[in-house]
Amino acid sequence: MMKGRLVPWLMVGPAVLVLGALFLVPLALVLLQSFGYQAVGSTGLTLAPWKSALSDPEFMGALVLSFRVALVSTLLAMALGLGLAVLLERNAGRYAFLTRLPLVVPHLVVGYLVLLLLGRTGLMARLGHALGLLAAPEQFPVLVNDRFGWGMILAYLWKEVPFVALMVYPLLGRGTAAWRDAARTLGATPWQALRHVILPLTWPAVAAAGAIIFAYSFGAFELPLLLGRSYPRALPVLAYQRYIDPDLGRRPEAMAIALVLTLAALAAAACYLVSLARMERALASVRRDEHG
Amino acid sequence: MRNLLQSSLVTLLLLTLVLTGCAGKAHPPAPAIDPAAADWATITAAARGTTVKFYMWGGSDTINRWVDGYVARRMSELYGVKVQRVPMDAPDFINKLLTEKQAGQTAGSIDLIWVNGANFKTARQGDLLWGPFAGRLPNFQAYVNAASPDVVTDFGFPVDGYEAPWGKAQFVMIYDSARVPEPPRSFAALAEWVRQNPGRFTYPAPPDFTGSAFTRMALYETTGGFAQYLTTYDEARLTQRWQPAWDLLTGMAPHLWLQGETYPETLARLHQLYADGEVWFSMSYDPAEASNMILKGAWPETTRTYLLDAGTIGNTHFTAVPFNAPNKPGAMLLADFLLSPEAQINKQDPHQWGDFVAIDPQKLPDADRQKLAGLARGPATLSPAELSARRVPELAPEYVGKLEAGWREQVARRAR
Numbered sequence: 198m199m200k201g202r203l204v205p206w207l208m209v210g211p212a213v214l215v216l217g218a219l220f221l222v223p224l225a226l227v228l229l230q231s232f233g234y235q236a237v238g239s240t241g242l243t244l245a246p247w248k249s250a251l252s253d254p255e256f257m258g259a260l261v262l263s264f265r266v267a268l269v270s271t272l273l274a275m276a277l278g279l280g281l282a283v284l285l286e287r288n289a290g291r292y293a294f295l296t297r298l299p300l301v302v303p304h305l306v307v308g309y310l311v312l313l314l315l316g317r318t319g320l321m322a323r324l325g326h327a328l329g330l331l332a333a334p335e336q337f338p339v340l341v342n343d344r345f346g347w348g349m350i351l352a353y354l355w356k357e358v359p360f361v362a363l364m365v366y367p368l369l370g371r372g373t374a375a376w377r378d379a380a381r382t383l384g385a386t387p388w389q390a391l392r393h394v395i396l397p398l399t400w401p402a403v404a405a406a407g408a409i410i411f412a413y414s415f416g417a418f419e420l421p422l423l424l425g426r427s428y429p430r431a432l433p434v435l436a437y438q439r440y441i442d443p444d445l446g447r448r449p450e451a452m453a454i455a456l457v458l459t460l461a462a463l464a465a466a467a468c469y470l471v472s473l474a475r476m477e478r479a480l481a482s483v484r485r486d487e488h489g
Numbered sequence: 490m491r492n493l494l495q496s497s498l499v500t501l502l503l504l505t506l507v508l509t510g511c512a513g514k515a516h517p518p519a520p521a522i523d524p525a526a527a528d529w530a531t532i533t534a535a536a537r538g539t540t541v542k543f544y545m546w547g548g549s550d551t552i553n554r555w556v557d558g559y560v561a562r563r564m565s566e567l568y569g570v571k572v573q574r575v576p577m578d579a580p581d582f583i584n585k586l587l588t589e590k591q592a593g594q595t596a597g598s599i600d601l602i603w604v605n606g607a608n609f610k611t612a613r614q615g616d617l618l619w620g621p622f623a624g625r626l627p628n629f630q631a632y633v634n635a636a637s638p639d640v641v642t643d644f645g646f647p648v649d650g651y652e653a654p655w656g657k658a659q660f661v662m663i664y665d666s667a668r669v670p671e672p673p674r675s676f677a678a679l680a681e682w683v684r685q686n687p688g689r690f691t692y693p694a695p696p697d698f699t700g701s702a703f704t705r706m707a708l709y710e711t712t713g714g715f716a717q718y719l720t721t722y723d724e725a726r727l728t729q730r731w732q733p734a735w736d737l738l739t740g741m742a743p744h745l746w747l748q749g750e751t752y753p754e755t756l757a758r759l760h761q762l763y764a765d766g767e768v769w770f771s772m773s774y775d776p777a778e779a780s781n782m783i784l785k786g787a788w789p790e791t792t793r794t795y796l797l798d799a800g801t802i803g804n805t806h807f808t809a810v811p812f813n814a815p816n817k818p819g820a821m822l823l824a825d826f827l828l829s830p831e832a833q834i835n836k837q838d839p840h841q842w843g844d845f846v847a848i849d850p851q852k853l854p855d856a857d858r859q860k861l862a863g864l865a866r867g868p869a870t871l872s873p874a875e876l877s878a879r880r881v882p883e884l885a886p887e888y889v890g891k892l893e894a895g896w897r898e899q900v901a902r903r904a905r
Contacts, residue, residue, distance in 0.1 A: 235591055255897065317747070318765050335688065342751045426751035427694040428901035438696065441580035443607030444890055445587065445615060 224459070231452035236445070246449030250439070256454070258429030266346040266431070267415040270353035275407045277354065278361020279399060283391070285362060286369040293366070296359040304356060308423035311352045315340040341424050348424035349414075349431075357410045364406040368399045368480065401476030408469035412462040432458055524817035525619075529627055532818040533568060540571040541819040545603035547576020548757060551781045555842045559835060564826055570819050575599075579608040586617040586811050597813030600820040605806045606644040607886035609652060612809065619810045621650025622821055628828035629653055632848035638882075639805040640847075645719070645885040652807035653824045654847035656836060659803035659876050660702050663763070663771040663779045663869075667791035672770075674798045676710045676737055683744040689769045691746035691753060691762070694901065695893040699756045699774050702802050704896050705884060708734040710799050715881050722887035731892070735899040742900065752901070764788055774804075776876055777843025780867020784840070793869050800881040805847060830857045839867035845876075 229235075232242040250256060285293050299307075314320050315337075322337035331337060341348035373395060380390045414420075421431030430438065432454060439451035522535045541564075547553055553574065561572040577585075582602055589597050604612065612618050623629050633640060633654060640654050641647070664672045673679040683690045693700030709715045711733035718727065742749030746768050753759040756773070763771040764787055773779065773794075782788035808824045810817055826832055830853055833846040843866075850858055866872065883889075 254902065318762075318767050339747065342747065344750065422754065427754070428751075428897060441578075441584060442696075442890070443580065443583075443611045443886060445611055 227452045227455055227459075231449050231456055233449050236449050247453045250450040250453040255429045255435065259432045259435045260457075262346060262425075262429055263415055263421075263432040266349045266353075266421075267411050269346075270350045270357065270414050271407045271411040273350070274354055274357040274361050274410055275403050277358045278406065279365055279396075279403055281358055281362040282365040282369055282399070283395065285366060286374070296362055299356050299359045300363065302356070304352070304417065305419045305423075307352045307356055308420045311348055311355075311424060312341055315348065315351070317341075342426050344426070346425070349420045352420050352424060353410070353414050357406075357414075360410070361403060361406040364402045365399045368402050368476075369395070372482075372485075373398050398479055401472045401479050405469050405472035405476055408465045408472060412465035412469075415461050415465070416458045522818065524821065527818075529625070532821055536816070536818040536822045537569045539816050539819045540573055541816055541823045542573050542575055542598060542600045543603070543823065544575045544577050544582045544599045544601070546578055547574075549775075549778070550785075551778075551842055552844075555836065559841065560823075560827070560832065563832070564823060567826070568822055570822060572823060579604055583608050583612055583615075583617065586612065586813075587615050589813060590615060590617055595813050596815055597811055598815070599811045600814045600816045601823055602809050602811060603655070603806065604652065604809050605804060606883065607889055609643050609648075609807065609809065610646045610886045613646070613651060617812055618651045619812050619814060619817060622810060622824075623648070623650045623653040626653055626821065626825040626828060628825050628830075628848075632828065632830060632833075632852045634849040634852070637849070639803075643805065643807060644883045644889070648807070652809045653828060654805050655808050655824075655827050656833075656844040656847050657803065657805050658774050658844065659776050659880055660699070660706070660772065660774050660801040661776045661779070661794040661796060661871065661876075662801075663773060663792060663794050665763075665769050665789055665791055666793045667789065668769045672795050674795065676707050676797075680737055680741050683741050686769070687744045688746055688748075690741075690744075691749070691759065691768055692772065693756045693759050694752035694754055695896045697753075697755055699759075699772055700752070701889060701893055701896075702774060703772060704734070704738065704892060705889070706797060706799075706802060706881075707737055708892065709881065710797070711737050714799075715884070718884050718888055719882065720885075722885050724887075724891060727888055727891055728895070731895060735895070738896070738900045739903050742903075775844065777839050777867055777870045779869040780839050781843060783868055790868070794871055796871065796875070796879045798879075800879040802883055803876070803880040804883045830854075834861050834864070837861065838864055839870060840865075843867060843870060845873060 226234075229242075231246055232244065233246055234242060236246075281296060285296065312319065316322070317337055317339065318334050319337070319341075322331065322334040325331040325337060326334045340351065376398070377390045377394045380394045381387070385393065416433055418431075418433040418437060421434050425431050425434065429435075436451045436454035436458065439447050439454060442448070442451075522531055524532060524535075527535070543556065545552075545556070553576070556572070556574045561574075564570045564572045579602070582599060583604075586597070586599065624635070629635070635641075639657070643652060662672065669682075673682040679690070692703045695701040695704055708718075708731060712730045717730070720726065745752075746762065753762060756771075759768070759771050760782070762768045764782075771779075776794065779788065779792050779794050783790055783792055808827060810820045810824070814820050827836075828848060830848065833848050834857060836842050836844050837846055846861065850861055853861065884892075
């Protein structure tokens with residue numbers, strides 16, 4: 198009897214321990230510190246760091262920039278990734294390994310690649326000049342450190358499109374193909390087949406991948422630092438600068454900004470969990486059809 | 490049952506990991522002396538056979554090579570001490586120390602740090618440094634002019650023996666003499682030059698250390714000199730007077746690299762733009778850096794440095810010992826060696842590093858003084874006399890921070 202009750206606790210023990218020690222406790226500390234707990238020159242808990250962080254005019258700009266880059270990267274990656282998966286399925290996955298390559302390249306390296314390739318004196322600009330397409334390398338469009346954030350978006354796409362494809366590809370097995378073929382036989386155009394058969398069946402995977410990409414790109418530091426602009430800086434860069442500010446009194450502001458990032462990540466995680474549940478159902482139904 | 494066993498094992502393993510992780514790594518036994526009271530012979534003896542972990546900014550190959558090569562070799566030959574350089578930006582290791590302080594960690598991992606200015610002040614305010622120790626170093630007693638203002642204070646903040654001087658640096662402008670025959674020697678002239686040569690100049694975005702110094706000199710020139718700011722911090726004094734500096738910098742912005750819509754985030758990035766010929770100027774807080782870049786073949790032979798007519802900012806850089814340094818005797822020994830005539834003269838050699846001495850040449854024996862005077866300078870390095878004739882002081886760290894925030898609001902934001 199005693200043993201029976203103990204077993205579930207022991208089973209979840211490792212997960213609870215890791216989650217608690219490495220995630221929940223630090224998160225609680227960050228929350229406390231964002232209200233001035235243990236801060237230099239602090240006299241107790243106060244709302245001041247939040248007020249100061251959120252009223253900084255750069256904060257709004259940073260929020261808009263981070264949100265825009267994350268959203269555009271996510272939507273484009275979802276669309277292109279689905280397209281890539283469909284292409285791969287058509288070609289029976291012969292070149293699938295090529296599309297997996299970007300998955301193992303770190304974001305930092307991708308950032309440098311974008312800088313070297315697409316910078317104003319980068320490889321593309323010099324090539325364009327050498328081929329006579331540009332009168333001077335400086336005429337190359339500003340794609341890195343640009344106002345909209347295209348440099349960051351391109352870097353994320355290069356990394357995340359294969360990731361979406363990887364998530365979607367398993368759902369494009371025989372079951373989905375059979376349904377698509379059935380639709381085509383009944384007179385659907387390729388577009389209609391995509392819209393009414395493939396998209397509904399793969400949507401959970403696409404959405405789950407999108408939620409992961411959004412949470413990551415909203416909170417990532419390295420690409421905005423490399424490919425962003427001096428003003429406004431992306432939220433994670435802003436948080437880091439507050440954290441290392443020689444004025445230690447600004448540390449709580451870094452914690453407040455970090456919590457804003459955490460909230461966005463949690464929202465994305467909620468989307469992810471919902472999509473995941475749907476994906477499992479979709480996979481189950483596809484498998485049923487494959488075996489049935 | 491097997492599942493139960495497995496998960497218990499995993500739990501146990503994780504517990505062990507977490508607990509040992511919290512307990513920290515095992516440290517070599519601390520030398521059984523009191524480094525705050527021991528005499529120098531005792532300290533030297535206690536340091537023998539130990540390793541000193543020297544945390545320092547690692548962005549310069551030249552400096553890294555000097556520490557890993559010459560310093561490590563001589564420390565081993567003279568004292569049997571191993572020097573381990575750990576590259577880390579000053580704000581990062583100050584934060585590390587602060588976190589250790591908050592966590593009550595009395596046995597740290599850093600023995601000596603390379604620090605000055607705002608970071609030193611932060612460290613002192615957070616009570617992160619051990620000392621005072623500088624006055625106990627034999628080479629400090631023998632060769633440093635302890636009354637000199639740039640040894641007594643650091644960015645206007647009292648040193649009080651918690652830092653030992655290591656070297657002196659001064660801001661220089663860098664240009665390619667093949668492209669710019671006569672460089673502009675004031676901010677007014679520079680503003681005119683960028684109008685005529687759009688896209689060929691920019692500066693690192695503050696809070697980059699060098700870019701921040703650049704904006705301070707713009708403040709000096711446009712608001713009537715530095716003397717008015719050599720006070721304890723007075724925010725109104727700065728914000729009521731700084732407008733001309735922002736007008737000048739925003740006026741320049743549309744003619745800068747990328748139309749001033751953005752700025753290089755780091756000095757390294759600006760150096761890269763200069764090496765690529767994208768811009769024709771760079772800048773450095775290290776007067777010998779341009780020569781080193783030429784010697785390395787990274788920059789054109791025609792690269793030269795110059796000073797502004799109104800002077801450029803100079804400062805002293807220091808070493809300090811953290812409150813929880815595990816090897817304080819070794820740290821003191823290294824700080825002392827770095828101040829020795831041998832190391833100071835070697836450091837000023839442009840083929841080694843080219844950083845200026847922190848000791849007073851007048852206190853050196855004749856032979857050493859001649860050796861110092863006879864050192865070759867690199868092709869682009871100005872003479873110590875030229876530099877010291879146009880050397881202006883740094884501001885209190887609060888002014889620096891306020892000015893950096895002001896630049897963001899007034900210049901970067903407006904240029905958007």
